[in-house]
Amino acid sequence: MSTEKERETQVYLAKLAEQAERYEEMVECMKKVAKLDVELTVEERNLLSVGYKNVIGARRASWRIMSSIEQKEESKGNETNVKLIKNYRQKVEDELTQICQDILAIIDKHLIPHAGTGEATVFYYKIGQPRKCAWYRKIVACEELLYLLTCVPDWMTAGKAASATANTDLPSTHPIRLGLALNFSVFYYEIMNSPERACHLAKQAFDEAIAELDTLSEESYKDSTLIMQLLRDNLTLWTSDLPEDGGDENVKSEESKPAEPAAQQQE
Secondary structure (H helix, E strand, C coil): CCHHHHHHHHHHHHHHHHHCCCHHHHHHHHHHHHCCCCCCCHHHHHHHHHHHHHHHHHHHHHHHHHHHHHHHHHHHCCHHHHHHHHHHHHHHHHHHHHHHHHHHHHHHHHHHHHCCCHHHHHHHHHHHHHHHHHHHHHHCHHHHHHHHHHCHHHHHHHHHHHHHHHHHHCCCCCHHHHHHHHHHHHHHHHHCCCHHHHHHHHHHHHHHHHHCHHHCCHHHHHHHHHHHHHHHHHHHHHHHHCCCCCCCHHHCCCCCCCCCHHHCCCC
């Protein structure tokens, strides 16, 4: 089968799997497309992202449920059940770790090297760095020190490279550039425990986009303004963590409903 025919077949199967809500198979189809070492179309990139989002999301939900049950069993003193739950939860954690490593390998080896535009490159970085970093940290909390020592430098480098590309190739109102800023600011807040830096990044992205708001196209208006709202919500929440006499005094935005930082990332 020719490369183009294989690509067409796998994309069709991925769409079929999505409609059938068989996301593991959707991911496998799009991995085959990525491994053809071709530049993905916008549609293909989105199929890959949606597939991984759902595969990981299902396991995150399972992990939360197990953790909740574990806490209840601990409060009852049921040590036997707690041990069973811990072992089962470990299985989910191992699956999540493998999935995260899988998408990062696909991005590094096949997608970024064949990204033909700055927009595509930033899109892949956005999938691969702060968001997956936050997922990974939440799941492997018991190995947090090892994680921070080994993984954070890679995501820092990726985030800075992505930001440099976004600032050069994409307008300040572009939803992918805004989404990267949103995720990277959450990375600083949650992983690096640096609310000052998180607020600086979020405010800078928000202010730059506001200044160019009248240039937004109708096509991207909804996505861009939604991400800007998430940036503003995070700023409202995060500024409460800043020292009263510390630096970024102008970082507070207009009143809006605060939301949890982990939820305020772009999927």
